[in-house]
Amino acid sequence: MMQIRCIHCGPRDENEFHCGGTSHMTRPGLAESDEAWGEYLFFRDNPKGLHFERWRHTFGCGQWFNVARDTVTHEIRAVYAITAPPP
Amino acid sequence: MQNSYSAWSLLKGALTGQRHWTAAWRDATPKASYEVIIVGGGGHGLATAYYLAKNHGITSVAVIERGWIGGGNTGRNTTIVRSNYLYPESARLYDFSLKLYEGLSRELNFNIMLSQRALVLVAHSRHDLDAMARWANAMRMNGIEAELLSRSEVGELAPALDLSPQARLPILGGFTQRRGGTARHDAVAWGYARAASALGVDIIQNCEVVEFIKEGGSVVGVNTNRGSIRAGRVGIAAAGHSSVLAKLAGFRLPVTSYALQAMVSEPIKPVLDTVILSPGTGAYVSQSDKGEIVMGAMLDLFPSYAQRGSFAVKQAIVGATLELFPSFSRLQLMRQWAGIVDVVHDSSPIIGPTPIANLFINCGWGTGGFKAIPVGGWTLAHVLATGNSHSLAEPFQLQRFITGRLIDEAAASGIAH
Numbered sequence: 001m002m003q004i005r006c007i008h009c010g011p012r013d014e015n016e017f018h019c020g021g022t023s024h025m026t027r028p029g030l031a032e033s034d035e036a037w038g039e040y041l042f043f044r045d046n047p048k049g050l051h052f053e054r055w056r057h058t059f060g061c062g063q064w065f066n067v068a069r070d071t072v073t074h075e076i077r078a079v080y081a082i083t084a085p086p087p
Numbered sequence: 088m089q090n091s092y093s094a095w096s097l098l099k100g101a102l103t104g105q106r107h108w109t110a111a112w113r114d115a116t117p118k119a120s121y122e123v124i125i126v127g128g129g130g131h132g133l134a135t136a137y138y139l140a141k142n143h144g145i146t147s148v149a150v151i152e153r154g155w156i157g158g159g160n161t162g163r164n165t166t167i168v169r170s171n172y173l174y175p176e177s178a179r180l181y182d183f184s185l186k187l188y189e190g191l192s193r194e195l196n197f198n199i200m201l202s203q204r205a206l207v208l209v210a211h212s213r214h215d216l217d218a219m220a221r222w223a224n225a226m227r228m229n230g231i232e233a234e235l236l237s238r239s240e241v242g243e244l245a246p247a248l249d250l251s252p253q254a255r256l257p258i259l260g261g262f263t264q265r266r267g268g269t270a271r272h273d274a275v276a277w278g279y280a281r282a283a284s285a286l287g288v289d290i291i292q293n294c295e296v297v298e299f300i301k302e303g304g305s306v307v308g309v310n311t312n313r314g315s316i317r318a319g320r321v322g323i324a325a326a327g328h329s330s331v332l333a334k335l336a337g338f339r340l341p342v343t344s345y346a347l348q349a350m351v352s353e354p355i356k357p358v359l360d361t362v363i364l365s366p367g368t369g370a371y372v373s374q375s376d377k378g379e380i381v382m383g384a385m386l387d388l389f390p391s392y393a394q395r396g397s398f399a400v401k402q403a404i405v406g407a408t409l410e411l412f413p414s415f416s417r418l419q420l421m422r423q424w425a426g427i428v429d430v431v432h433d434s435s436p437i438i439g440p441t442p443i444a445n446l447f448i449n450c451g452w453g454t455g456g457f458k459a460i461p462v463g464g465w466t467l468a469h470v471l472a473t474g475n476s477h478s479l480a481e482p483f484q485l486q487r488f489i490t491g492r493l494i495d496e497a498a499a500s501g502i503a504h
Contacts, residue, residue, distance in 0.1 A: 001398040015399040019389035021343070038489035042341035042432050046330035048392045071344070072392045 005079050006057040007065045020054035023066050024086055048072060052086045092196050111277055112284035117291050120317035121149045123471050124309060126296050126332060128152025129161040130272075130457065131324040131449050133279035134464020135471070136288040137195075142465070143472035146287035149318075150280075151311060153295040157276030160326045163394070163426030164457040165349045165371060165383040167362055169206045169267035170231055173222060176482040176494050177435060178229035180462055183479055187461030188270060197278030199270045200376065204361050206267025207236070207244050209411070211256045211367045218366075223262040236261045244361050249413050256368065256410045267362060269373055275460055299336045305444035306336065322447045322471050324463070327392065327427025329450035338442045340450065341431050341488045346387045347454050348396030348425035350404070352418040354378030359412075368407035380415055382408045386430070386454065396425035428453050432488075434497035438466045438480040447471055448485075 002014040022044055028036040051071050056064045068078040068087060078087045090096055090109060100107045123139055125132045128150045139145045150156075168188050170181035192199050210216045223233035241261045242250045250258050280290055291313070298310040299321070308317035323332050327344040359374040369385040384404040387396050401423060409416050430453040431437065437451040449467040452459050462479065469477035476484065487493055 013399065014397060021390075034489050034491075038491075039339075042488040043339045044330070044341065044343055045334070045339065046343050046390065047334075048328070048331050048344075051390055053390065069389075071390050074391065074393060 002074055002076070004055060004067065004076065006060055006063070007079055007081060008061045008063055009057060012057070012060060016057060016059040018056045018058045020056055020064065023052045023054045050077065054082065092198075111281040112290055115149070115289035115291050117149060117151070117294060117311070117313050117316050118289065119315075120308070121289070122147035122319045123322065124148075124316060124318040124320075125150045125322045125324060126309065127159075127324040127326070128156040128280075128290060128292065129159045129324065129326065130157065130276050130279065130460035131326070131452075131463040131467070132322075133157075133276055133283055133290070134460050135322055135324055135449065135467040136290075136464075137279045137283040137286070138465050138468035139472060140283060140286035140288055142468060145472055148283075148287075149289040149291055149316065150283070151291045151294040151296065151309070151316070153293070155292050156280055156290060157273050160426035160428065160456055161272055161276045161460070163349070163424050164272060165373065165381050166269045166272045166375075166457060167206070167267070167371065167373065168201070168270050168458040169264055169362075170458070171206065171208070171222070171226055171233065171264045171267065172496060173225045174494055174496065175229050177496050178226065178231055180436075180479050180483070181459060182229075182231050183465070184459050184462035185266060187465065188458075189266075191275070191278065191461065195278035195282045197274060197281055199274040199278055201268065201270045202376070203266050203268040204373075205244060205263050205265045206362045206364060207241060207261055207263045208364045208366060209241055209248070209258050209261040211258065211365065213259070215367055216260050219260070219262045226264070232264065232266065234263050234265070236263055245359060245363055247358050247412050247414055248363065249411060254410070256365065263361075269362065269375075271376075272457060275457075279460075279464070296332065296335065299443075299446070301443070306446040320445050320447065320471050322449065322467050323441075324449045324467060326429050326450065326452065326456060329429050329448065333441070333448075336441065336443050336446055340437070340448075340485075342429045342451060343390055344392055344427050345389070345430055346391040346393060346396045346425040347383070347428045348387065348400060348404070348423060349381065349383035350401070350423035351375065351379035351381050351421050352415065353421050355380070355418065358414075363411065365407065365411055368410070370404060370407035370411060372408055372411065379421065380408075380418060386428070387425070392427055394425050394427060396423070428456070430454070432497070433493035433495045435494040436463070436483050437485050438463065439470055439476045439484045441485065
């Protein structure tokens with residue numbers, strides 16, 4: 001079981017959290033093409049290795065934050081605020 | 088020339104101490120070039136090679152596999168086959184697959200131990216009952232047999248279930264697809280490998296793609312840890328590692344890789360002769376021919392390439408199984424594993440061309456790739472051989488994520504994720 005350090009509540013077990021997927025994506029403008037919207041909605045890098053992703057402490061403070069995590073080892077490299085740039 | 092497997096050959100072999108056995112398939116070394124290279128030696132890749140040779144007469148084919156054949160998700164599933172999908176496109180695709188499975192032992196001269204022991208879905212609420220009536224009716228509209236079951240009928244099919252009214256997950260009824268069941272997973276991989284090898288296909292293990300060779304924007308081969316191999320066309324059938332290969336080739340997929348875990352108990356005497364699926368909890372339970380109780384359920388819902396799975400989800404799977412079958416509570420777990428599955432937003436596969444010329448892909452089966460091995464191979468072979476998508480695969484193109492014409496089985500058929 002992973003232990004994730006919520007930026008508000010400190011380290012807690014993984015089953016208190018929900019992963020919200022890839023972070024730092026920019027929503028395209030309304031005038032942009034179907035391709036741009038398709039890319040934004042569905043296409044992902046899905047890296048084998050370091051991944052920047054959003055997590056929510058659902059069964060805790062309910063707040064969203066960012067996690068830099070390795071998708072192979074599950075090692076958490078950094079935890080940072082939802083609006084902060086990737087470290 | 089291969090031995091044909093039969094009772095007669097076994098009897099004949101008995102006279103000579105069974106020393107007539109030869110390797111089931113050739114462990115090949117890579118040649119300089121092939122007409123078609125398939126990246127990924129799991130069920131889908133091997134089936135693709137077999138159908139390229141069998142249906143299209145293309146025998147200059149190499150299946151290249153990073154590890155050993157059938158060592159990825161083909162060896163890491165719960166061996167369930169079924170075709171209880173909601174939408175016509177999916178129903179056609181998966182039922183074609185089940186029909187191929189029904190004839191596969193004979194076709195491949197390899198006993199895949201298909202056991203059509205019935206898939207039984209159980210309803211725990213009025214909502215579940217309504218949803219299942221709709222689901223079973225949709226299947227029948229698509230020409231696939233399905234039967235609604237009352238609570239006592241579920242009990243007749245699976246008496247080990249907790250059918251008492253005070254059960255935490257009360258069973259109010261359900262439905263069954265009697266043609267659903269299980270098949271032996273490594274027999275499927277080895278059966279296809281043996282049959283493909285006999286038709287001249289090279290199966291190359293321990294061969295990892297490190298680069299796609301491109302000329303003028305088209306893929307013309309691959310560089311591997313065992314040297315360069317040229318090819319007219321290349322197909323990818325790499326499940327959870329599809330995005331890694333797509334990145335090497337220079338495009339992206341609408342895929343996220345998750346760990347899907349399963350486990351088996353110690354073997355016990357026969358107690359369960361159907362496959363039980365509880366969509367409400369995501370749990371599916373069956374008993375293997377060896378007697379182990381095979382359990383699986385929901386994904387570990389965060390991106391992962393680690394073939395294990397977390398303890399939190401393991402607890403949830405075991406918990407759900409025990410609510411259904413309280414009598415299993417004293418069993419010990421014997422093995423647990425996870426496969427890395429390629430989940431797309433509509434839980435439907437992608438079979439067809441990629442944005443790179445001469446490069447084709449079969450991916451996106453997510454949590455349900457095993458049952459689709461025959462049709463995945465059949466349709467990828469078709470597009471590799473002809474350049475055109477098979478009619479069954481036409482709705483399942485990458486382009487649907489741009490046009491928005493999704494086939495949203497994730498929500499529709501109540502599958503567990």
